[in-house]
Amino acid sequence: MTEARANMGRAQRFFVLVIALLFAVVSHPAHSADRTLRLFFWQAPSILNPHLAPGVKDQTASRVVYEPLASFDAEGHLVPFLAEEIPSLTNGQVAGDGRSVTWKLKPNVKWSDGVPFTAKDVVFTYAYITNPDVGSSSIGTYKSVDKVEALDDLTVKVTFKDVDPAWALPFVGxxxxxxxxxxxxxxxxxxxxxxPPNLAPVGTGPYRLKEFRTEDVLLIGDDVVNTVKIIYEPNPEYRDRARLGFDEVTLQGGGDAKTAAKAVLGTGVVDYAWNLQIGDAELQELEAKQIGKVALYFSSYVERLMLNFTDPNRETSDGERASLQFPNPILADAKVRLALAKAVDRNKIAALYGRTGRPTANLLVAPVLYNSPNTTWEFDPDKARALLDEAGWRDTNGDGIRDRNGVPLTLLFQTSVNPVRQKTQAIIGADLAAIGIRVEDKQIDSSVFFSPSPDILNTSQHFYADLEEFATGNKSPDPGSYMVKWTCAQAAQKSNNWSGLNESRYCSDKYDALFHASETEIDPEKRIGLFVAMNDLLIAHSAVIPIVEWANVPGLRNDIVGFNPTPWDSETWNIADWRRKP
Structure with a gap:
């Protein structure tokens, strides 16, 4: 009976596989494997509108079709796309008073349906992004903009509400x-x-959408993986179509990170795989097959231990928890926070990441000019114990847990469900237990933990715990929109529907003064100094404990060239340059 069932299962899998392969052959008879670029995402894109994209996967899929005026390369230099040239003080396109910038657009650019691209499209994009009814995820980049005008078909002027040293953020990336x-x-x-255009984009980029399949399959070794499949073809209106390396681009989404790694490194059935979040030892074992390679690069993302400055257990009269009215009874003490910073073994945690992570003392790590040379970190449990003694936390009953006024020193630590994060929780729990702190762990599904919904309670924004762990970083070389999250006004609270960016509810008048000075400082060197000072203040206050600087971990087949990722845009930003080696 067992053998019959096994045979039946094999037959069913074979039937599914045959149907899938026949469908692929019938659908795409004209394209050889060498002229098809195969992309794989283990989280399936659900939308092809970059301004409504819920995640990086959707942005990356959209970037194949859409283009900005310019983007930043890995070194932070602006590269023109739809812009004819990069504005500057020298060419007069950046106003001397820092209140406006004028963009000259490339002539003779057309959308993939043949309609001319003009400055009116740029003006419309601003109106769309900033319309509250649209609910765009890009709106934060445009908060400093007062108005956008089409001076003629090929000239756009962006006027800011005040002096704006970050003039190069709107319409970039x-x-x-x-x-x-x-x-x-x-x-x-x-x-x-x-x-409907969210799933049927019309862009100016090198490829255009041919088909969006919500159901498809991908064969990876003996496994049949159910996927979404997006099929692109060369944009007939693209201004430099002759240099495109492929006749077709396919993007499939589904499975998991291990499936993706196997597909690109182990079997080579795909050419590129996104975000290979598995252990480095497993990656190296797959790379040994010499089919593909990990193309890792460091960016701005830092895995950090967030400390809640408010009391997650006490409620206001109207039922609000983690309110600014009630400081955290344990973590409001700077000595306790510093003790935690000295008790966490960052080297041990970084070892979980192998090549893909390195310990850091800074919250702001990129571009390199902003990575402060003034900070250090140390793993010193003895100093941590001494600090807790000074703060009045001692083990008075010999149970191994410190207490004060009869209250044990216990912290609730939450993070998303993720194998590396659960191992990190175990390391931090052991480190803190060694200095007399009991840690209670809580794991939350990623879809809940990172949900933007104010109605879901177990999110990083509500932060109903003492400690939480996640990674984020600045999305552009200008860190203003990243460092604003530590200002007092950004505290996530019931009054702002938990939309504030400051999850920890940290507040410092000195920090606010530094940040507000950065908003109008147009001297680049002075502005860098202000951001470095902000980072240094956060570290000095132990407002957050940076743990590991993340690398992005895409995988490529060995015969793919031209992949040149930047931390400041999607990995498909230069897909027009990708080629397959003969």
């Missing part, structure tokens, strides 16, 4: 991609989220 007015104008309203 993934959050600067331009949408066609003639396609999206009917959906510049509450209908935006369900607009």
């Amino acid at each position: 993934i959050q600067g991609t331009i949408l066609p007015e003639h396609i999206f104008a009917p959906y510049n309203n509450k209908a935006a989220v369900n607009a």
Whole structure:
């Protein structure tokens, strides 16, 4: 009976495989494997509108089609896409008073449906992103903008509300991609989220959408993986079509990180795989097959231990927890926070990441000019114990847990469900137990922990715990929109529907003064100094404990060249340059 069932299972898998392969052959008879670029995401993209994208996977899939005026390369230099040239003080396109910038656009650019691209599309994109009914995820980049004007078909002027040293953020990078007015104008309203163009994009980029399949399969070794499949073809209106390396690009989404790693490194059935979040030992074992390689690069992301400055257990009269009215009874003490910083073994945690992580003392690590040379970290449990003694936390009953006024020193530590993070919780729990602190762990599904919904309680924004762990970083070389999250006004609270960026509710007048000075400082060196000072203040206050600087971990087949990732845009930003070696 068991053998019969096994045979039946094999037959069913074979039937599914045959149907899938026949479908692939019938659908794409004209393209050889060498002329098809195969991308794989273990989280399936659900939308192809970069300004409504819920995650990096959706932005990366959208970037194949859409382009910004310019983008930043890995060194932080601006590279023109739809712009004819990069504005500067020298060419007069950046105003001397820092209140406006003028962009000259490339002539003769067309959308993939043949309609001319003009400055009116840039003006429309601004109106769309900043329309509250649309609910764009890109809106933060445009908060400093007062107005956007089309001076003529090929000239756009952006005027800011005040002096803006970060003039190069609007219309730059993934959050600067331009949408066609003639396609999206009917959906510049509450209908935006369900607009048909979200799954049928019309762009100026090197490839255009051919088909979006919500159900497909991918064969990886003996495994059949259910996927979403997006098929692109060369954009016939692209200004430099002759240099494109492929006749077709396919993007499949599904499975998990191990599946993706096996697909690109172990079997080579795909050419690129996104975000290979598995152990480095497993990656190296797959790389030994010499089919593919890990193309890791460090960016701005830092895995950090966040400390809650408010009391997650006490409620206000109207039922608000973690309110600014009630400081955290343990972590409001700077000595306790410093003790935690000295008790965490960052080298041991970094070892979990292998090549893909390195310990750091800084919260702001990129670009390199902002990575402070003034900070250090040390693993010193004895100093941590002494600090807790000074703070009045002692083990008075011999149970191994410190207490004060009869209250044991216990901290609740939450993070998302992730194998590396659970191992990190175990390391930190052991480190803190060694200095007399009991840690209670809580794991939350990623879809809940990172949910933007104010109605879901177990999120990083509500932060109903003492400690939480996640990674984030600045999305552009200008760290203003990243460092603003530590200002007092950004505290996530019930009054702002938990939309504030400051999850820990840290507040410092000195920090706020540094940040506000950065908003109008147009001297680049002085501005760098202000951001370094902000980072140093956070570390000095032990407001947060940076743990590991993350590397991005895409995988590539060995015969793919031209992949040149930047931390400041999607990994497909230069897909027009990708080629397959003969």
